[in-house]
Amino acid sequence: xxxxxxxxxxxxxxxxxxxxxxxxxxxxxxxxxxxxxxxxxxxxxxxxxxxxxxxxxxxxxxxxxxxxxxxxxxxxxxxxxxxxxxxxxxxxxxxxxxxxxxxxxxxxxxxxxxxxxxxxxxxxx
Amino acid sequence: xxxxxxxxxxxxxxxxxxxxxxxxxxxxxxxxxxxxxxxxxxxxxxxxxxxxxxxxxxxxxxxxxxxxxxxxxxxxxxxxxxxxxxxxxxxxxxxxxxxxxxxxxxxxxxxxxxxxxxxxxxxxx
Numbered sequence: 001x002x003x004x005x006x007x008x009x010x011x012x013x014x015x016x017x018x019x020x021x022x023x024x025x026x027x028x029x030x031x032x033x034x035x036x037x038x039x040x041x042x043x044x045x046x047x048x049x050x051x052x053x054x055x056x057x058x059x060x061x062x063x064x065x066x067x068x069x070x071x072x073x074x075x076x077x078x079x080x081x082x083x084x085x086x087x088x089x090x091x092x093x094x095x096x097x098x099x100x101x102x103x104x105x106x107x108x109x110x111x112x113x114x115x116x117x118x119x120x121x122x123x124x125x
Numbered sequence: 126x127x128x129x130x131x132x133x134x135x136x137x138x139x140x141x142x143x144x145x146x147x148x149x150x151x152x153x154x155x156x157x158x159x160x161x162x163x164x165x166x167x168x169x170x171x172x173x174x175x176x177x178x179x180x181x182x183x184x185x186x187x188x189x190x191x192x193x194x195x196x197x198x199x200x201x202x203x204x205x206x207x208x209x210x211x212x213x214x215x216x217x218x219x220x221x222x223x224x225x226x227x228x229x230x231x232x233x234x235x236x237x238x239x240x241x242x243x244x245x246x247x248x249x250x
Contacts, residue, residue: 005176019237023212024199048127049129051176053197066190114134
C-alpha cells in the first residue's frame with residue numbers, strides 16, 4: 001500500500017493548470033478524460049519530487065466551499081482492492097463508492113474516519 | 126518551489142495515526158505541537174515514497190464536513206516567502222494569513238483561485 005497522490009477539485013481546469021505551472025513552477029505530466037466520471041484530470045509534479053498533485057474537474061458538479069479535497073490515492077501494490085477495502089471497513093472506514101473495474105485500473109473508494117475520501121487502486125495486468 | 130506534502134484536518138490525532146499506520150501501512154515520521162496554532166501535527170509516509178501526509182489537529186476548532194483539506198505545502202527553496210506570495214496574489218491567489226516568522230520556518234498562506242489553502246515556507250538559516 002503506497003500513498004501516491006493528492007487530488008483536489010477545481011472549477012476550471014485550464015485556470016488551475018496555469019496557476020500551478022506558472023504560479024508554483026510545477027510541470028504538467030499529463031491530462032486526460034475519465035470515462036467513469038465524465039470529468040477531466042491533470043497530473044502535476046514539482047521538479048525533483050515524485051509527489052503528484054492531481055487536478056480534478058467534473059462536468060455539471062455544483063462546486064462548493066469545502067469540496068476542495070477530492071481524494072487521497074493509494075496504490076494497493078500486490079494487494080487486492082476489494083480485500084483491502086473490506087479490511088478498512090472494519091477499522092472505521094465507510095464505503096464511498098462500489099469498487100469498479102475500469103479500463104486500466106481496479107478502483108474503489110472509502111471514506112476514512114474523518115470523512116476524507118481515499119482511492120484504493122491497482123493496475124490491471 | 127517544491128510541493129512537499131498534503132495536510133488534512135483530523136478530529137482525533139491518535140485515531141487518525143492508528144488508521145493511517147495500521148490501516149494503510151504508513152510509517153509515523155514524527156509528531157509535535159505547533160505553537161502558532163496551539164495544535165498538534167503528525168507526519169506519515171509510505172515505505173518507498175517521499176510523499177508526506179500531514180495530520181493536523183487543532184484545539185477547540187469546530188470541525189465541519191468540508192474542512193478535510195487543511196493545506197498543500199510548498200517549500201520556496203532559494204526564493205523568499207513574501208515575494209512569492211506577492212507574485213501569486215497577482216495571479217488570482219488571495220492572502221489567507223499574514224506571513225509569520227516561526228522558530229524554525231518563515232511561513233505564509235494564500236488561497237489558490239479555487240480556495241485551496243497553500244502554505245509557502247522556508248527554513249530559517
